[in-house]
């Protein structure tokens with residue numbers, strides 16, 4: 001299901017709710033920073049609302065709990081709402097849960113969504129709701145499900161508990177198991193329109209809009225770390241000494257900065273491909289390599305080596 005813009009998404013979700021046709025599992029996918037998580041939390045508020053209002057009445061006990069929880073989740077105040085379970089003598093983080101007994105939010109734990117987290121959410125989903133008529137399980141960054149945890153989740157989705165709605169949130173569909181995709185009702189979140197983007201960002205900046213591909217998260221990262229833009233330019237000069245210098249600098253940065261570098265680089269490559277018509281095979285190879293580098297982040301590989309290999313493909 002592709003929708004034209006965020007308003008289209010909201011209208012559509014509202015219709016599902018009003019017609020009583022909310023699927024047991026949904027997938028919200030689209031670029032980062034376009035409002036998928038907030039939309040999922042809002043939609044959950046409606047599902048759980050004791051008055052049955054599609055986006056919540058905002059007044060019942062359920063809505064109040066969800067609003068407080070959503071605020072904590074999105075602002076990163078996770079300490080008090082983190083739930084741990086003792087597994088094999090260790091205290092393991094499983095999910096976030098606030099005052100609402102029927103709502104949990106499952107983010108990746110470290111680099112991925114772990115099998116223990118899926119076991120915990122499964123247990124949660126087979127218990128009867130305590131306050132609302134249903135329960136909601138939000139799984140964020142579902143593209144970070146491991147093969148093992150993806151398969152475990154699939155089993156839950158195949159025998160879904162009647163009163164639980166699963167909402168998976170993902171940056172893309174490619175890295176999800178096909179079997180999971182076929183079990184979920186998919187809703188694509190398109191990039192933000194330019195005017196809305198500027199309004200939310202609080203400034204008009206064409207370059208930032210294009211580089212971020214309409215993603216607010218990426219745009220804010222870019223504004224905060226403008227030096228990364230300079231690194232991409234140096235790299236694209238394709239002069240060996242400059243490329244080497246960039247590679248060394250990136251080795252000293254953190255994964256978030258490296259990811260930002262790769263995102264901007266990818267965007268620039270796409271623009272060059274469209275404008276100057278570089279050979280498609282080469283373009284495809286470069287983009288694939290960038291994506292491999294991105295997948296390798298967080299695995300302790302030496303970033304500079306990967307980047308220099310990319311450079312050697314490019315020259």
Ligand SMILES: [Zn+2]
Pocket residue numbers: 048049050051052053056057058059060061062063
């Ligand atoms: Zn309510």
